[in-house]
Amino acid sequence: MLSKKMLGATTAIMLVAATGAHAESLTIATVNNGDMIRMQGLTDDFTEKTGHTVEWVTLEENVLRQRVTTDISTKGGQFDITTIGMYETPIWGKNGWLVALDDLSADYDVDDILPAMRGGLSVDGTLYAAPFYGESSMIMYRTDLMEKAGLEMPDAPTWEFVADAARKMTDKDNEIYGICLRGKAGWGENMAFLTATANAFGARWFDEEWNAQFDSDAWKKTLNFYIDLMNEAGPPGAANNGFNENLALFQQGKCGMWIDATVAASFVTNPNDSTVADKVGFALAPDTGLGKRGNWLWAWALAIPAGTQKEAAAKEFIEWATSKDYLELVAEKEGWANVPPGSRTSLYENPEYQKVPFAKMTLESINSADPTNPTVDPVPYVGVQFAAIPEFAGIATQVGQEFSAALAGQQSADEALAKAQALTNDEMEAAGYK
Amino acid sequence: MATQHSRSAARLMNTPAIFLLLVWMLVPLCMTIYFSFLDYRPLRGVYEWADGFENYARFLSSGSFTDSVVTTLIMVGGILAITVIGGVLLAMLLDQPIWGQGIVRILVIAPFFVMPTVSALVWKNMFMNPVNGLFAYLWKFFGGTPVDWLSQAPIFSIIWIVSWQWLPFATLILLTAIQSLDSEQMEAAEMDGAGFFSRFGYITLPHLARAITVVVLIQTIFLLSIFAEIFVTTNGAFGTRTLTYLVYQRVLESQNIGLGSAGGIVAVILANIVAIFLMRIVGKNLDN
Amino acid sequence: MARAVSNRRQIVTTIVAWTIGLLIFFPILWTILTSFKTEAEAIADPPSLLFFNWTLENYEVVQERSNYGKFLWNSIILAVGSTVIGLLIAIPSAWSMAFQPGKRTKDIMMWMLSTKMMPAVGVLFPIYILARNSGLFDTHILLIAVLMLMNLPIIIWMLYTYFKEIPVDILEAARMDGASLKSEILYVLTPMALPGIASTMLLNIILAWNEAFWTLNLTTINAAPLTAFIASYSSPEGLFYAKLSAASTMAIAPILIMGWFSQKQLVRGLTFGAVK
DSSP states (O other), X not given: OHHHHHHHHHHHHHHHHHHOOOOOEEEEEEEOOHHHHHXXXXXXXXXXXXXXEEEEEEEOHHHHHHHHHHHHHTTOOOOSEEEEOTTHHHHHHHTTOBOOOOOOOGGGOGXXXXXXXXHHTEETTEEOSEEEEEEEEEEEEEHXXXXXXXXOOOSSOBHHHHHHHHHHHOBGGGTBEEEEOOOSOSTTTHHHHHHHHHHHTTOXXXXXXXXXXXXXXXXXXXXXXXXXXXXXXXXXXXXXXXXXXXXXXXXXXXXXXXXXXXXXXXXXXXXXXXXXXXXXXXXXOOBOSSSOBOOOEEEEEEEOBTXXXXXXXXXXXXXXXXXXXXXXHHHHHHOGGGSOOSSBHHHHHOHHHHTSTTHHHHHHHHHHOOTTSOSSSOOSSOOSSSOOSTTHHXXXXXXXXXXXXXXXXXXXXXXXXXXXXXXXXXXXHHTTOO | OOOHHHHHHHHHHHXXXXXXXXXXXXXXXXXXXXXXXXXXXXXXXXXXXXXXXXXXHHHHHSHHHHHHHHHHHHHHHHHHHHHHHHHHHHHHHHHXXXXXXXXXXXXXXXXXXXXXXXXXXXXXXXXXXTTTSHHHHHHHHTTOOOOOHHHHSHHHHXXXXXXXXXXXXXXXXXXXXXXXXXXXXXXXXXXXXXXXXXXIIIIIHHHHHHHHHHHHHHHHHHHTTOOHHHHHHTTTOTTOOOHHHHHHIIIIISXXXXXXXXXXXXXXXXXXXXXXXXXXXXXXXXXX | OHHHHHHHHHHHHHHHXXXXXXXXXXXXXXXXXXTTSOHHHHTOSSOOSSOSOOOOHHHHHHHHHSOHHHHHHHHHHHHHHHHHHHHHHHHHHHHHHHHSOOTTHHHHHHHHHHGGGSOGGGGHHHXXXXXXXXXXXXXXXXXXXXXXXXXXXXXXXXXXXXHHTSOHHHHHHHHHTTOOHHHIIIIIIHHHHHHHHHHHHHHHHHHHHHOOSHHHHSOSSTTOOXXXXXXXXXXXXXXXXXXXXXXXXXXXXXXXXHHHHTHHHHHHHTTTTOOO
């Protein structure tokens, strides 16, 4: 072990000597998600190749957002690379807070990045963050429970079918809940799911004049449908369940269906963590026949804050972490199923990866999400499960708290919607939209 | 009588502390006051003078402000009630002769050493989770339906968690106070046939008044700014948004620094009103 | 007869006290036990208290992922550093107010306490900007200063109440004997105040160790203490109770052990003037 490290260090030094570049120490902020933790473990490969070392600041998602947002809006300059999402990238890029990634090397093959991801991480055609992994949402369901309920999941189900199946699969005495959905308040938690679902029900956040639309029938229908379904077929405490809580429930075999990020597919099918690994099927997120599916589009991407002294080294890291080679490195060590998904076209063309059970459905979900045209009726914003305006995170978290309280039974859906309507209009007015 | 010399020496010795605290108070306070009169929204690139007291008006007129003040009062009051009452009872218990007193005391003070984030995480996940939490197992074991603590009794849950952390502190101070109680007086009262409750009411409680005020004062200062426990457990949902948390949401989640700073100033003013009120009482109690 | 009664009474109070003590301690015990379980056993139904396959794998995973030693070291530096400097500033201040009270002494004390009323989130931006401009971001100096200033009012208050209890006559006697101010503090006051100072020190170390807002927001790597360490385990993907327990145990163990060893000193001085 020691000698291998020494060897690595020696090669690194030689490489540095050969290229004349000098070794930097990069500070990278990232989320404590499985794929990132894996990346952390593989950092040695990067150091061997470039001589640069990496210091990780790994934080829980909410804490990370708080840290990196404060840092970037005060130009604190604490991080050489930060992990951000599809919501932040266009806003920050437009503010000139991020280094444009328009001069990546030819080997990197930027054109290989899935068009949906590239589009969502660019401003006016310039890429500002490179996708580490990308996701849409889809249904993950228990094939055995579906069979037991005497149903067969179509590839592209409707909400009607899903609700019916959820009720039939539910067996509360044995702690089997037909459907697990996000309920925890937060713009990136329940509001991601509900906004995307509302799209399928024909609802939208704003009309073209930026008037809040929570008083519409479509939103009423969405929220009531969701709350009724969760009360009848959801797990207890759903109002506190986010992605992680639902993942744990599904892995324990307590959920019949779970509609969430496609990236979860590799966790629920991993026999090391999941008790139901061999009994999981996949389907597109449901629709209601209005022409839009409730599947979102998201990427966790690596970006360089403007003003870092180590821009060149940071770019080298991004090229390493989001490259084809990195995917192969992970495949070699952990198997293809554990490769960070949803970022590159070539991955989905790879015959090895096509054998992975969820590969096809993930790609189809990603391709069917349309951030520029997310809703049935026209809207002035871009984004499926969010509206890419700076005010959204603040507003949606408050709206999310109202909806979460409605799910917990503290208020009715109508009350929650009325409050959401009022507070959204109030905030939008104060922000100068009207 | 102190000499002129020692008096000025005393003043000199007090200077560093006063100076440092003055800087620590004034610099952020002035900057925050300045920000509170700005329309400062970094995500929009807006940084200009706000319209007079616009930020204050907005912060004070929103419904969430009054709600958050009420929540703060309920939370702080609830925690104080539990820790003081529990602390008195526990202190009286620990004052009795018991075998293994040292170990019991160690067990009782342990929660005070646990960092707030950890205690919130542990309570939230391992106890209050309605599926995998220990309470859920207990409820099921006795044939009940598991309670989803954090959404069905959110404020109570947070009060519970924070009280667990602060109970040791209250107990320790009250215990020292009880131990200083004149045992002869107690025995005399017992001889005179005074029952437990009258002894408690006429001797113990008055004796503890001073200690209780101290506990209330010190804890209030810390409790007014509880943040981690709410951040970790409910993220401010289900009506658990305290004033501090509301300011956090304005500053960080909405990235509206002007509005948030105005909220911060409002919070400082309110906290100081509470403080003055408290200190009047404490001051009286401590003088006599 | 009387003896038998009091004996029986002692048995009852002992049982009650132990039960309550164990209940209060249970969450910590449960966390420690869970940290030795596998993730599957951590959520097993019914939960097992002691009879499971004890494993160290969670500690291995945590150790592999984060450099625990560095976080621990930073926690120690910040807690001890801020306490020592805080005491150096607070002792003279509390001494002067206790023994040379002026007209405004009480107002000053109250004002000092009131500086703790500012909600940290409200001043995050100002402090962040100051930290950035001074180039002190993520340094021990900055964090020690912030933690010290945060707790300074509490230290001064605690020492003040403790010093107040020292009989003035002794000091007068020393003065009569011609002791200088310096020797008065060094040889007369300090030995008598030592228990109070020890207790103040311990309380301050605990408060500094557990401070989780500034330590998280003003550090990245070099000065990040255990509060930042725990933030990377708080809510990861999938089953995490066992790993969270291991990380939690690692974060609280040092301070818990310190607290237990020094509890006598801590308890003795923790009065805040409550006893007269």
